[in-house]
Structure formats: structure tokens, C-alpha cells
Amino acid sequence: MPEAPQTIENALFERFGERIAVDPGLNGLDELASLAARGVCRRFLARDVPPELLRLLCACALSAPSKSDLQQGEILIVRENDRRARIADLLPSMPWMREAPVFLVFLANGGRLPQLAAMRGKPFPNDHLDLFFNATVDAAIVLATFLRAAEAVGLGCCPISVIRDHARAVSELLELPQKVVPIAGMCLGWPAENGVLTPRLSLPTTVHHERFDDGDLAAQVGAYDRRRAALRPYRNQRDPTRYGQAQFYGWSEDKARQYAVPQRADFGAFVRAQGFHLD
Numbered sequence: 166m167p168e169a170p171q172t173i174e175n176a177l178f179e180r181f182g183e184r185i186a187v188d189p190g191l192n193g194l195d196e197l198a199s200l201a202a203r204g205v206c207r208r209f210l211a212r213d214v215p216p217e218l219l220r221l222l223c224a225c226a227l228s229a230p231s232k233s234d235l236q237q238g239e240i241l242i243v244r245e246n247d248r249r250a251r252i253a254d255l256l257p258s259m260p261w262m263r264e265a266p267v268f269l270v271f272l273a274n275g276g277r278l279p280q281l282a283a284m285r286g287k288p289f290p291n292d293h294l295d296l297f298f299n300a301t302v303d304a305a306i307v308l309a310t311f312l313r314a315a316e317a318v319g320l321g322c323c324p325i326s327v328i329r330d331h332a333r334a335v336s337e338l339l340e341l342p343q344k345v346v347p348i349a350g351m352c353l354g355w356p357a358e359n360g361v362l363t364p365r366l367s368l369p370t371t372v373h374h375e376r377f378d379d380g381d382l383a384a385q386v387g388a389y390d391r392r393r394a395a396l397r398p399y400r401n402q403r404d405p406t407r408y409g410q411a412q413f414y415g416w417s418e419d420k421a422r423q424y425a426v427p428q429r430a431d432f433g434a435f436v437r438a439q440g441f442h443l444d
């Protein structure tokens with residue numbers, strides 16, 4: 166087993182195609198190593214996650230920073246087989262939903278703030294897009310922190326945004342009140358396979374200095390497509406009946422095909438029906 170600095174350097178080279186030096190005297194190298202080498206998990210052992218461990222992870226995740234200390238990100242734990250199966254029935258393309266012993270739903274709760282205003286007899290002139298945005302950002306931070314905590318103890322995770330394809334049905338199943346929306350689900354369990362490291366866009370594409378500059382985007386994306394295909398080629402091409410079989414099928418072709426059909430075009434209507442004003 167290479168030491169942590171070597172693990173980090175190797176993982177980041179595979180991820181970004183560039184050597185990044187790691188000072189061996191840094192604190193927290195084990196955590197950086199697990200972040201650098203991580204991958205999503207979609208196969209789980211038939212082994213439960215103890216409730217007290219889940220509680221610990223929730224507490225760590227909810228220790229994340231929160232916009233104005235408003236604490237609008239929340240976690241809903243779904244353990245009951247029947248309820249998990251009913252959600253899984255909505256998502257037949259995600260069979261890992263059935264294997265994972267725990268399903269979580271990360272919620273943006275924009276309802277508590279107006280409730281506080283009413284409790285304290287104050288006006289609430291902030292029922293606009295920012296309420297939804299703040300709550301969503303907080304919930305996303307809680308999700309990311311939960312993932313980090315869970316992976317640190319050896320659990321595997323797969324966030325599931327596809328629940329938003331069925332946002333109304335899922336919200337009814339979970340009895341979500343007005344101004345509470347699911348931002349994503351998460352399959353959680355003990356991994357039955359090693360996570361696979363997925364290469365990312367190069368750092369010059371996604372890290373900017375002093376001002377935004379995406380340079381020659383086509384060249385950068387082309388280079389990424391080739392670097393990624395050499396390490397992790399796609400097994401299947403999307404929608405070949407419409408687009409044919411491409412000789413070279415890279416990430417950008419896959420994402421362009423994915424988003425060539427409407428995705429959750431009714432999500433805004435759902436969010437409005439949940440009581441958020443998006444103006």
C-alpha cells in the first residue's frame with residue numbers, strides 16, 4: 166500500500182491528468198486520500214447500517230456550515246422496506262435502490278423561516294427565489310458532508326437526483342409539507358465493490374484565477390474526452406437509434422445526448438406548487 170501522499174498523487178493524476186505535489190507534512194492526509202480516490206457506490210452488501218451509526222453520520226453532516234445559521238438543510242431516513250420499495254418502483258432504471266439497506270432524502274426546508282416570523286410576530290418580506298435558493302444550497306452542503314462522513318467510515322453512497330423525476334409522488338410518499346422539497350436521495354450501505362475513480366475535467370477548465378477564463382473550451386473538452394475514454398470508456402452509447410453508433414464516444418457526446426431530451430421540465434411547477442415563489 167503506498168503512503169497517503171503517494172495515494173493522493175496517484176489518484177489525482179488519474180482524475181485530472183496532472184501531477185499535483187502533496188506535502189507529506191500536511192495534516193489530514195488520510196482524509197484527502199479518501200476524497201481524492203473516492204467513487205460512487207452502486208452495489209451493496211446485505212448488511213444493515215446500525216441506527217446509532219446513521220445518527221452519528223447525520224449529526225456530523227448537519228454540523229456543516231449553514232447560510233446565516235438558518236439550518237435549512239434536512240435529512241429524511243427511509244428504512245422501512247415497503248416505503249423504500251415504493252420509491253424504488255418509481256425508479257426501475259436504478260436497481261441499486263433495492264439493494265441499499267438505507268435510503269436518505271436530503272430536503273430543502275424553506276418553511277421554517279416564515280414559521281419563525283409568524284411565531285415571533287414579524288413580517289416576512291422574503292418569500293422569493295432567494296428562500297428556495299438558500300435552502301437548496303444548505304441541503305446540498307448537508308448531502309456533500311454526509312457523503313464525506315459516510316465514506317470516511319467505509320460506507321458506500323450513491324446520490325439519487327432521479328427521485329426528482331417523480332418529485333410529486335416522492336413528496337406525497339414522504340408527506341412533505343409546503344415549502345419543503347427533496348433535492349436528492351441517497352443510497353447508503355456497505356459496499357459490495359470497490360468504488361471506481363472517474364476522471365474529471367482538467368483543473369484549468371474548472372479552476373479560474375482572478376477572472377473567469379474557459380480558454381479554448383472545445384480543445385479542453387476534446388482532450389478530456391480522450392483522456393477519460395482511455396481510462397473509463399463508456400460501455401453503452403445513449404440513444405443510438407436517434408444518433409447512430411459514434412466511432413468515438415466521449416463524455417461530451419454522452420452529456421449532449423443526455424440533455425437533448427427534456428429533463429424534469431415540470432420541476433419548476435412542482436416547486437411552485439410546494440409553495441415556493443421563484444421570482
Ligand SMILES: Cc1cc2nc3c(=O)[nH]c(=O)nc-3n(C[C@H](O)[C@H](O)[C@H](O)COP(=O)(O)O)c2cc1C
Pocket residue numbers: 203204205259323324325326327328349361362363
Ligand atoms: C446531486 C447528485 C445526484 C446524483 N444522482 C444520481 C442518480 O440519480 N443516479 C445515479 O446512479 N447516480 C447519481 N449520482 C452519482 C453521479 O452519477 C456520480 O457522482 C458521477 O457519475 C461521478 O462519479 P463519481 O461520484 O464516482 O466520481 C448523483 C450525484 C450527485 C452529486
